[in-house]
Amino acid sequence: MTGKSPKESHTIMNELVLPNDTNTLNNLMGGRLLHWMDIAAAISAQKHCNRIVVTASVDNVSFKHSIKLGDVVTIEAKVSRAFTTSVEVRLDVWAQNIPSGTRIKSNEAYYTFVALDKDGYKIAVPELLPETKEETELYNGALRRRQLRLILGGKMKADDATELKALFFGEQK
Numbered sequence: 001m002t003g004k005s006p007k008e009s010h011t012i013m014n015e016l017v018l019p020n021d022t023n024t025l026n027n028l029m030g031g032r033l034l035h036w037m038d039i040a041a042a043i044s045a046q047k048h049c050n051r052i053v054v055t056a057s058v059d060n061v062s063f064k065h066s067i068k069l070g071d072v073v074t075i076e077a078k079v080s081r082a083f084t085t086s087v088e089v090r091l092d093v094w095a096q097n098i099p100s101g102t103r104i105k106s107n108e109a110y111y112t113f114v115a116l117d118k119d120g121y122k123i124a125v126p127e128l129l130p131e132t133k134e135e136t137e138l139y140n141g142a143l144r145r146r147q148l149r150l151i152l153g154g155k156m157k158a159d160d161a162t163e164l165k166a167l168f169f170g171e172q173k
Contacts, residue, residue, distance in 0.1 A: 003127035006135050009048040009079040009089075013040040017071045028067035033093065034058070037075055037109060041089040044077040045113035048087055049125045053113035056086060057149050061109040067095040073106075080135075081142030085122040086114045088142045110145060 013036065015021075021032045038055055045053040067073060073095055080090040093107035117123040130139040151158050 003129040004048055004079075004082075005129055005131055006078050006080070007131070009044045009077075011040050011044040011047065011075075011077045013043070013075045013077070015073045015075075017067055017069055017073060019069060022069050025066075026069040028069075028071070028073070030063060033067065033073070033107065034061065036073065037061075037077075037091050037093065037107075038111065040075040040077040041091055041111040042113060044079055044089050045087050045111075045115075048079040048082065048128070049113075049115040051115040051117070051123060051125070053087070053115050055111060056114045057112040057153070059110055059112075059145070059149055061107065063107055065095065065104050065106045067093075067106050068097065070097070072096045072098060079128055080110070080138035081146075082125045082128040083146065085124055086112055087125055087128070088112050088145065090138055112146075112149065 015036050017028050021028055023029050038058070042053055042055065073093060076092045076094070077089050079087045081088045089111045091107075091109045091111065092105065093109075094103055095106045096103040115123050115125045128139065130136040
């Protein structure tokens with residue numbers, strides 16, 4: 001299995017915020033945005049893996065600015081790192097008001113997906129080969145984010161999180 005560039009998994013999805021997508025304040029409902037983000041992230045993960053993928057976790061979703069009725073939402077998703085059978089996908093969400101010409105970053109998040117074979121069992125995924133400085137930074141940070149997800153999910157002991165310990169305490173001897 002050969003490695004892939006993050007560009008091969010890059011996905012851009014656009015949605016128009018309609019009345020049925022909003023709350024009583026005419027703001028996009030958070031759950032609707034999370035649904036759209038899950039779709040964009042899954043497409044990106046499937047492009048990387050060439051397999052069906054399922055959502056394993058959603059973490060670090062930040063809601064920075066509200067998105068209004070009539071705004072165009074652009075979701076940019078790309079794989080930031082591949083592990084044995086899973087991939088982490090970075091998402092950036094932009095809200096654009098076309099009449100006024102404004103565009104603002106509204107959200108960002110990390111989603112994790114697991115690749116499955118035709119029988120529904122986990123299967124190995126291609127390696128990710130970062131090419132730019134930004135891709136390398138996302139790639140390196142993914143191991144720390146993964147360790148934190150595993151600790152919070154009860155699947156790893158904090159003492160075993162070597163990358164996180166090095167971040168907080170420096171190099172361990």
